[in-house]
Amino acid sequence: MRRVGNYELGRTIGEGTFAKVKFARNTETGKSVAVKILAKSTILKHRMVDQIKKEISIMKIVRHPNIVRLHEVLASRTKIYIILEFVTGGELFDKIVQQGKLPEDETRQHFQHLIDAVDYCHSKGVYHRDLKPENLLLDYQGNLKISDFGLSALPQQGVGLLHTTCGTPNYVAPEVHSF
Known part of the structure; x- marks a missing residue:
């Protein structure tokens, strides 16, 4: 199983045009999370750097029970990992x-x-x-x-x-x- 920071990545639970969302488990706490994975090459190719930065900064600002919570943001050489609250009921x-x-x-x-x-x-x-x-x-x-x-x-x-x-x-x- 692939690991990113303290998270073991699992199955894909969603896919968008520019990102894939995977289920993951925090190996320290056992809590489930959703990990939005963005390829840096795609972000650069589509000139989305400012948009991604803005999305992350907004997610840091909004803390409300009816908004999906941002836990943290991690990065590797090739990818950005946005660690989010795992919401079990679907869309x-x-x-x-x-x-x-x-x-x-x-x-x-x-x-x-x-x-x-x-x-x-x-x-x-x-x-x-x-x-x-x-x-x-x-x-x-x-x-x-x-x-x-x-x-x-x-x-x-x-x-x-x-x-x-x-x-x-x-x-x-x-x-x-x-x-």
């Missing part, structure tokens, strides 16, 4: 696909968690900009947790509006497409 998207319409009381609880976390982020000057069911995870108790701050923004002091268009096309508001 809200998968639950909706599997179950269809969710019960109203459960949906209300998820919405309350989402609004609490978004309000907290905004109070810290953090704007996620890619909220969608695939980026909302559920823990073993059904609590919602926001993940993937890759498109987030930290506007400079005094700036009221963000002017870059971003987000997942299927979820972006129609008026954003008109730019």
